[in-house]
Amino acid sequence: MKTGIFICHCGHNIKHTVDVKKLSEYFKKIPNVTVSKDYVFVCSEPGQDMIKDAIEKEGLDRVIIASCTPSLHGPMFKDVLRKSNLNPFLLRRVSIREHCAWVGNDVEANTEKAKRLILAGLYSSAHYVPLEEKIVDVQKSALVVGGGVSGLSAAIFLSKMGMHVYLVEKEAELGGHVRILKDVWPAGRDGKGIVEEMAGELEKQENVEIFTSTTITNFEGFFGNYEATLKTPEGEKRLTVGGAVLAIGFSPFDPGIKPELQYGKDKRIITTLEFENNSDTLRLPEKPRVAILHCVGSRDEQIGKPYCSRVCCVNALRVGNALKDKHKESYVESFYMDVRAHPKGGEEFFEDTQEKGVLFTRANVGEIIPTPSGVVIRGEDTLFGETFEREFDLVVLSIGMSSPKDCKLIANTFKIALDKDNFFMEAHIKLRPFDTAVKGIFIAGSCSGPKDVEESINHGRASAVKLFGLLNLGYTYVEPFISYVDPKRCSGCRMCEHACFSNAIKYDEEKRVVHVEEAACMGCGLCNATCPSSAISLRGYIDPMIDDEISGFTEAI
């Protein structure tokens, strides 16, 4: 066996706490190590060439790169091996940056730790075998769940790029929450017009199928060939799709959860949504006294909603603005924590509202008491530290966004994670804000956190672009880390069959042994740990590899 060890300095990142020269000298003396080098940046062009040269000249059959964490530059180093006609699965990455150089300051101890880590990699890689990644065709079709603005914008983009789109909406009409808005700020258009324009654009496309009043009952398979089962009014329908965009939106906060607000018990206490839809039919006196409560269902630890809903400050400002336009003599008071007018033009709108005469009081509202003459608000002015009690004719609650009602159901169906507030979780909040941990499933719009209309449309389109990038390639690689059975050792006890939760292990009654259905195996390795006769092994993580990795750490080999 000819192993090449390449130790990266990573500029100063590794070098300043690990003695890389000492390491490369040490490994030169180890049997089976043909090449042991250290280099300033192994990931750079000259660094890659160094590996290629070593493979070609020395005929290496194992390559160990001790550098950053395996998830960084993984595909790049695999390509280096491929170009040198070496199977990419004979590469071992050892993380001596994230797991060694950056977590300790003592040079001597770090060098010892790095030595052990590389040694573990060396011992473990001795058991590596060439593996083949399977190439699987990708269906050029996408499932879009949710027919709100973000779902519509995702579906429009995907269909225009030539993907077959299945749009699923559980309500009878497309449009979601935007459809019921009378005036979408700052466009000044009604929401119905916006969604109908988008839906019209989508319906013109030939490669789109829209399912309304439809829910998803099952979703399984792997990227490129997911199987979705829909429950349509006409009956069950099965689809094969390459990927999915989830845009199931949000549900408005129900103020009934906070009994002190008396919502639903008195007609004079309404939400911003109700105000917007019924502003003409409200019976208000000549000089109405109106209170607007900000942050209802947002930034509230007690009810488990510590986040800011982003849209409700502007909604509250719009209520005040509209009231002042209609009733010049009205008395409008906003009770706020902080005014966060996020979107473009929001600050100017806030100033405009103040100029029109809406009063802003920084306050915590304790309770609302309906009386025959008016609705009394009791609270504490947090700037002056005084309690107050004032009477109003109307109270408008600026409600926030809560996670969608179906979030748990959809998350379970698609096997994706929820964050602490029950919104869908991104794969990485900054680097991969549209992806989920599952390949080919993207999230769009306010189901990943509160967003306004503009942001939702952009988010939907961005997710669609990401999905299009994956689907358009036409093929995908499947990692070969799946289990295999040695039929000679298998005693047919069927313990692995009971343990396997993807039903990938099947028992052969005739031969009295089990075999693995490769397409169904997810590669967790539970069967490997369960088998009492070591007959079943997980490729890439077989028992001797991990055994010897432990030995590398404990130095007993």
Add this chain to the structure above:
Amino acid sequence: MAEETSKKNPEIVGFCCSYCTFKASEMAGSLRMKYPEGVKVIEVPCSSRVDPAFIIKAIVEGADGVFVSGCHPGDCHFIKGNFYTRRKIAALKEMFDAFSMKDRLRLFWVSASEARRFIDKVTSFYNYIKEKNDEREKA
């Protein structure tokens, strides 16, 4: 072997699930959080891949402590692998109890974003083992 290692700093071997805890340990590294050099982690696809034999092997070969860590219950990438781990480790702990080594094995859950929790968990385990080793040496 145990007498030798007790004189030095403890050696801890950790088995980390590649979807959660290993990601958290990467993140802890990138955030330059510090933890003792004695802690070394092995990446496994799922915490359920950890065969009790690995844990026993690590202890026999001189590791002072072993931890197994995966995704929080209910968050497993493989749907319910960590439930199996939980039961397996509970059974193994029972066995270790007979040899008074119950506290040398720990199981905890760290998700991919919880770098701080990873640091807290491994550091407290390390300090605990170190304290125990010091006590034994005095005795």
